[in-house]
Amino acid sequence: KQEVTQIPAALSVPEGENLVLNCSFTDSAIYNLQWFRQDPGKGLTSLLLIQSSQREQTSGRLNASLDKSSGRSTLYIAASQPGDSATYLCAENAGGTSYGKLTFGQGTILTVHP
Amino acid sequence: NAGVMQNPRHLVRRRGQEARLRCSPMKGHSHVYWYRQLPEEGLKFMVYLQKENIIDESGMPKERFSAEFPKEGPSILRIQQVVRGDSAAYFCASSPNRDKQFFGPGTRLTVL
Numbered sequence: 001k002q003e004v005t006q007i008p009a010a011l012s013v014p015e016g017e018n019l020v021l022n023c024s025f026t027d028s029a030i031y032n033l034q035w036f037r038q039d040p041g042k043g044l045t046s047l048l049l050i051q052s053s054q055r056e057q058t059s060g061r062l063n064a065s066l067d068k069s070s071g072r073s074t075l076y077i078a079a080s081q082p083g084d085s086a087t088y089l090c091a092e093n094a095g096g097t098s099y100g101k102l103t104f105g106q107g108t109i110l111t112v113h114p
Numbered sequence: 115n116a117g118v119m120q121n122p123r124h125l126v127r128r129r130g131q132e133a134r135l136r137c138s139p140m141k142g143h144s145h146v147y148w149y150r151q152l153p154e155e156g157l158k159f160m161v162y163l164q165k166e167n168i169i170d171e172s173g174m175p176k177e178r179f180s181a182e183f184p185k186e187g188p189s190i191l192r193i194q195q196v197v198r199g200d201s202a203a204y205f206c207a208s209s210p211n212r213d214k215q216f217f218g219p220g221t222r223l224t225v226l
Contacts, residue, residue: 034214043205044157044217089157093213100145100212101170104157 002027002094006105013080013112021075021108023090031095033073034102035064038087047088048075052095080112116140118208118218119188126224133193133200135221139208146189147215148181151203160204163189196225 003026013019025033032051036044048057048064050073056065063076073090087109091102119138127133139146148160150173162170163183174181178196183189193200203222207215 032213036217041222043219044207046214046216049214091157100147100162100209100215101159101173102147102149102157102207102215103159104149106156 002092002103004090004092004103004105006088006090006108008108009106010109011111013110015080015082015112015114017080017112018076018078019080019110021077021088021090021110023073023075023105025071025073025090025092025103027092027094028068028071029095030066030068031093033064033066034091034093035062035073035075036089036091038089038107040087044089077110080110082112082114084112085110118206118216120204120206120218120221122221123219124222124224126226127196128226129197130195133196133223133225135191135193135204135206135223137189137191137206137208137218139189139206140210140216143208143210143216145209145212146183147207147209148189148191149205149207151205151220153202157205160191193223196223198225201225 034049035047050066061078087107089107091104146163149157151157159173161181178194180192203220205220206218209215
């Protein structure tokens with residue numbers, strides 16, 4: 001059974017700080033991992049997707065890494081802004097017979113204060 | 115290319131009524147997934163469909179819930195005889211190839 005864990009559960013930082021969100025997963029045969037952002041009462045916005053053959057992906061101020069051997073992914077946010085405040089979710093696509101089905105972590109609630 | 119569309123965005127039902135949630139995938143996407151987000155819980159997979167076929171329904175409750183994705187028209191998640199515990203946000207996602215998933219805005223179901 002796939003399990004995805006995210007730490008910390010909540011994070012509050014001042015504007016401008018660089019920060020790291022952590023995600024761990026149990027299935028080393030992961031197919032890909034996707035990071036999402038969810039604003040209160042809204043849907044999910046895909047931020048980055050890392051295939052199992054990749055080590056990292058970058059988009060603007062965001063960088064996500066994937067280490068299959070340790071079962072970990074990190075989302076690095078540079079120079080945080082108040083607009084980055086949201087819940088960040090990681091989701092594992094385990095492949096195989098679970099191909100396509102995403103298993104989500106509980107999320108990290110990020111607050112960036114001015 | 116419009117994103118994934120879900121309607122209604124908010125749905126209120128009384129206990130015992132039926133709820134029908136609709137999802138129109140992005141153009142060219144033939145894979146549809148439904149997820150449920152219960153209050154104070156994470157997103158949980160419910161069902162995966164590919165045009166006219168249910169591929170994986172391992173996350174669907176055994177009773178009262180059903181899903182379809184007809185050849186023409188949106189995917190439908192149907193909940194019969196709703197109970198208060200069904201109150202949640204229901205999200206639909208679509209994908210062109212079972213890889214990256216694109217999510218809709220969700221339908222927030224409230225059961226009175």
